[in-house]
Amino acid sequence: MKLLPSPLARSHRRLGRTLLLLALAGCRGRGGASGAAGRDLAIARVMADPTTVADDRGEWIELTNTGTVAADLFGWELRSANDAGYVVHRSILVPPRGTVLLARSADAVRGARPALVYTGIILGNGADWLVLRDPDGTTRDSLAWRSPPRGVALEHRRATAEAGDVRVQENARATIAPPATARELVVHVLDVGQGDAILIQNGGSTVLVDGGPDRRALGRWLDALHVRDTIDAVILSHVHGDHFEGLRELFSSRRPMTVRELWWNGDAAPNFTFTGLPDTLAAHTRARTTTVHDTDDPCGDGRSVCTLVLKGGARLHIMRPMPDVLDENDRSTAVKLVGPDSASFTMWLAGDAEHDAIRWFQTASGYTRAPGMHADVLKANHHGSCDGVSDLYLDLVRPALVVASLGAVNDYGHMHAQAKATYARHGIPWYRTDQNGTITLRTPGTPGGGYTVTVERGAANAIGPSDRKSYQPDCAGM
């Protein structure tokens, strides 16, 4: 006979896993908003496996300034797998559209002397990754490879002004442009690093689903998108720092904003960093500037689905999370966004909900009937973790596109190989904020208008430097 663990023992095991996850929270990588003056350095090319000279004399890294003002390399950091890393300790100006050559040796490369000889970075000839961080520690670019071409540089970003630059500028415009009409719905899956922050704009209404891991990263995007006065609704999916930390920016005295309504599940947060946010919310509730809702009763009348109608006609269904479960991820509030023309665009977002919550969505919740789980776009649960996706889930949502929000360098192995394999098996492409920057979805809101997706850079189905297979029990057999 096979002994099955009691439900209680099982819960404790899951809680243990959650606590382990939280213990790692301090090491989370941070991604960053692009466009800041002098912060637009990127990796142009990398010679990982030179053939005419030894690796210690022939490896080099070429950086490019994709911005419109000069960038100073002072304080920037390079990191690669299992290496000490290197911080630039002197000022080197890179002109707009210009490049700078960094090398392991002072020997000339392609006839040019390197501007800088670095230490602490060895570029692997097998699998390796390279990350470029600005002086604030924000990841600005990254590149991963498995088996680089021998004797040939890996091309990453175009280094000179060619056709590609025009596309980048168009992407930047498409990313930050506000809705063009009263009905247009714009969804930004913001590049805020290892966490979730999704900004929704429609007809003058602004909604934020989660705030990401870093208040400065969220603040930069609020500035870039000219979100200054009011956020009509904030929905915190669950009480993990990579979803709520950034929300502090909304209540900062430096940024006088009004948050009209906020939904959260009211769970006691096990993470000390939550300290202060409930007090802040309580103060705003007392001052009648923010109405705080309990997502276990999202409408306040016992119904499990509460619907917000935005000023341009888009609807947001806020759903009661799975009850009686200890795992904070499985307590994620699911949200379904329906465009003004529902046939053109729908999106399903369920925070970090894992397999148990997904099964509950399918069965006891009733959400397959109302509001219905089918959606054109699925926000990947749990940053592309294998425990946030299953064949069942993709059969229920049937998305045409997956968008994942994560940091290029993360301690969790996101995106997991099994998650990507599951999306691939269903023929669903993905974009991911660590490789594509902010992902912007637009639907005009008119009948048959469809939707468009724009990313700041890169192509679909990218791999990231932290991607790996997960060996967690939840994903056994995936």
Ligand SMILES: [Zn+2]
């Ligand atoms: Zn998360």
